Amino acid sequence: MRGQTFTGNSTNISVLVDGVAPANGNTSAYGWSYSGGVLNQAAGGTGGTTGAGFAITGLTLGYHTITLTNNTTAQITISSFDVISPIHVTKSNSPYAQQNSLPVGSQGISDNRKTTPVKGLGGRTKNLVVADGIATTSTTSTSYVPLADMSATITVADNARLDISFNGTSQNNVAGGFGDYAIFVDGVQVGGNFIAQSASGGLNVIVSIRRVVTVSPGVHKVDVYWHAGGNTQTSPVDANSSRTLTVVEI
Secondary structure: OEEEEOOOEOOOEEEEEOOEOOOHHHEEEEOOEEEOOEEEOOOOOOOOEEEEEEEEOOOOOOOOOEEEEEOOOOEOOOOEOOOOOHHHOOOOOOOOOHHHHOOOOOOOOOOOOOOOOOOOOOOOOOOEEEEEOOOOEEEOOOOOEEEEEEEEEEEEOOOEEEEEEEEEEEEEOOOOOEEEEEEEEOOEEEEEEEEEEOOOOOOOEEEEEEEEEEEOOEEEEEEEEEEEOOOOEEEOOOOOOOOEEEEEEO
16 A cells, blocks of 8 residues: 555554454555554654555465554545555566566466465356247237247346347238337336338348346246237248347346
8 A cells, every 4th residue: 555644644544454453574664654453644754755655465365355444533645555466477487587486476377376266256157048940930910929939048146137139030921011029028028129111022121139138036038029010920930031039148
């Protein structure tokens, strides 16, 4: 920690590492003073000293919480916090390289030290579900009904966001006819609808919808619904057309 010494600074700042005051032997101060868990930033003279600092050393490899508490009404002066760990030092394999003999080297390609991830800080694999259309399907319904094969169930362990995308091809058998498409999560529509209108009967129209929603832990069902705006609406699956629903936990 770096800052400036001044008589107006606090003389009583409690320092704790994982809830315990660090021993004097594991600390060093310049311009300031430290003893028995108390940092004094007013030490060093009335004129002020730039470049004052306080360091804690000898921490074990792992996760640590450092707490500073100002026990006075005077100001605390902090210009920066520096976290310096030898684990990030580049490890040289050249002859006579002294750093190769350090007890804590780097995570270089030839570093054989074993480390254990900190509980709660590690990542986990995110879930992904893809549903593909199996065959051409049609509807004459004028209200929303499920689009065949376009349903996906995904399980999330924590509060999460789902990136949902639907891509397909739409046809109406008359010019000006249209299909109406929407994404539903757990039976509730999310976002607006997508209108795919045919300029001529049987013309393919590309449908592309993307939604990002927040969900709670548990199992969630994602569906694509559609209806015809009159006449017959078709979602073809053939050599030139397809439909896919993709749900990604992000």
